[in-house]
Amino acid sequence: xxxxxxxxxxxxxxxxxxxxxxxxxxxxxxxxxxxxxxxxxxxxxxxxxxxxxxxxxxxxxxxxxxxxxxxxxxxxxxxxxxxxxxxxxxxxxxxxxxxxxxxxxxxxxxxxxxxxxxxxxxxxxxxxxxxxxxxxxxxxxxxxxxxxxxxxxxxxxxxxxxxxxxxxxxxxxxxxxxxxxxxxxxxxxxxxxxxxxxxxxxxxxxxxxxxxxxxxxxxxxxxxxxxxxxxxxxxxxxxxxxxxxxxxxxxxxxxxxxxxxxxxxxxxxxxxxxxxxxxxxxxxxxxxxxxxx
Numbered sequence: 699x700x701x702x703x704x705x706x707x708x709x710x711x712x713x714x715x716x717x718x719x720x721x722x723x724x725x726x727x728x729x730x731x732x733x734x735x736x737x738x739x740x741x742x743x744x745x746x747x748x749x750x751x752x753x754x755x756x757x758x759x760x761x762x763x764x765x766x767x768x769x770x771x772x773x774x775x776x777x778x779x780x781x782x783x784x785x786x787x788x789x790x791x792x793x794x795x796x797x798x799x800x801x802x803x804x805x806x807x808x809x810x811x812x813x814x815x816x817x818x819x820x821x822x823x824x825x826x827x828x829x830x831x832x833x834x835x836x837x838x839x840x841x842x843x844x845x846x847x848x849x850x851x852x853x854x855x856x857x858x859x860x861x862x863x864x865x866x867x868x869x870x871x872x873x874x875x876x877x878x879x880x881x882x883x884x885x886x887x888x889x890x891x892x893x894x895x896x897x898x899x900x901x902x903x904x905x906x907x908x909x910x911x912x913x914x915x916x917x918x919x920x921x922x923x924x925x926x927x928x929x930x931x932x933x934x935x936x937x938x939x940x941x942x943x944x945x946x947x948x949x950x951x952x953x954x955x956x957x958x959x960x961x962x963x964x965x966x967x968x969x970x971x972x973x974x975x976x977x978x979x980x981x982x983x984x985x986x987x988x989x990x991x
Contacts, residue, residue, distance in 0.1 A: 702738040702749045709736060714756050716763040723749055728938065742786070743878070787874075793882045794873035797889075798866050801854050801912065810857035810910045820851040822897050822907040850893045852900075855910030865912035872919040879934045891975055892918030892968050899967030914964030918972035920945050925976030930984040 702725075705711070711727055718725050724741040740749050755761045787795050808816040823845045825837045856862040876885045896914025901907055924942060926935040949969065952960050 700740050700743050700746050702746050704735040704737045707734045707736055720763050791874040791877045793885050794877050804854050805856050805862050810855045822852050822901050823848045824907045852897050852910040853893045853912045853915050868916040869912055889915055892971050895971040896964040896968035900961050900964035903963045909961050914968035917965050918968035921969045921972030922976035926980040929977055929980035
C-alpha cells in the first residue's frame with residue numbers, strides 16, 4: 699500500500715471511502731498501534747495524488763459519493779476493467795503475475811498429488827539415488843545446470859486446489875509489494891535464494907524428494923519484508939503486526955501438528971533464509987544511505 703495521508707483517529711472517513719471505491723481507487727484505512735491517527739493507503743502509486751486531490755475536494759464539499767451505491771465492485775468485472783487491470787499488473791509486477799500463471803498451468807499439467815512425467819521431471823534431484831547417503835564429491839563431479847534448475851522447480855508444483863490457492867494469494871500479496879517497492883530482479887533474486895535453501899532443507903531433513911509448493915518461498919518473502927520493516931522502515935516494505943503474528947502462529951501450529959503432507963522443513967528453511975537475506979540487505983541499504991552526504 700502507498701501512504702496518502704493520516705488524520706485524527708476520530709475523523710469519519712466512511713463517506714470518503716465510498717467515494718474512493720466509486721472512483722475505482724482500491725484503498726485501505728488502518729490505525730497504527732499506539733498512535734491516535736488513521737492512515738489512508740492506496741494500492742497503486744499513481745493513485746496517491748488522485749486520492750489527495752479528491753480528499754481536498756471532499757472536505758470542501760465539492761464532491762460527494764453518489765447516493766446510489768456504485769462502490770460494490772460492479773464495474774471491476776467488466777471486460778475493459780479486467781483487461782486494464784491485467785495490463786497494469788503485467789506492467790508493474792510482471793514476475794509475480796508470471797509465477798502465479800505458471801503455477802496454475804503446472805497445477806493442471808504436473809499435479810503433485812497425481813504425478814505425470816512432467817511432475818517427476820520437476821522434482822528436486824535425488825542426489826542419493828533412493829538411499830539416504832550423500833557423497834559430496836560425487837555430487838560435485840556430476841553436478842549440472844539441469845540439476846541446479848531442478849533444485850528450484852519444486853516451488854512450481856502443488857498438490858491440491860487449496861494448496862495452490864493459498865500459496866498463490868500469498869505470493870501475489872508479498873511478491874508484488876517487493877516488486878513494486880524494489881524491482882523485479884530483486885524479487886527474482888530473492889525467490890531463487892529462498893527456493894534453493896528451502897527446497898534443499900526439505901530434501902535433506904524431510905525424507906526424500908517427493909515434495910513441492912511455494913510455501914517455503916512464501917515464508918521467506920514474509921520474513922524478508924518483515925526484516926526490511928525492522929531494519930530499514932524508510933524503504934516502504936511493511937506488514938501489519940496481526941499478519942506477522944498470524945504467519946508465525948500458523949508456522950508453529952503446522953510444526954506442532956507434524957502432518958506428513960506439510961513441508962515443515964521447507965517452511966523453516968525459507969523463514970530463516972528470508973530473515974538473513976532481508977536483515978542483511980536492509981542493513982546495507984541503511985548504511986549506504988547514511989553514508990551519503
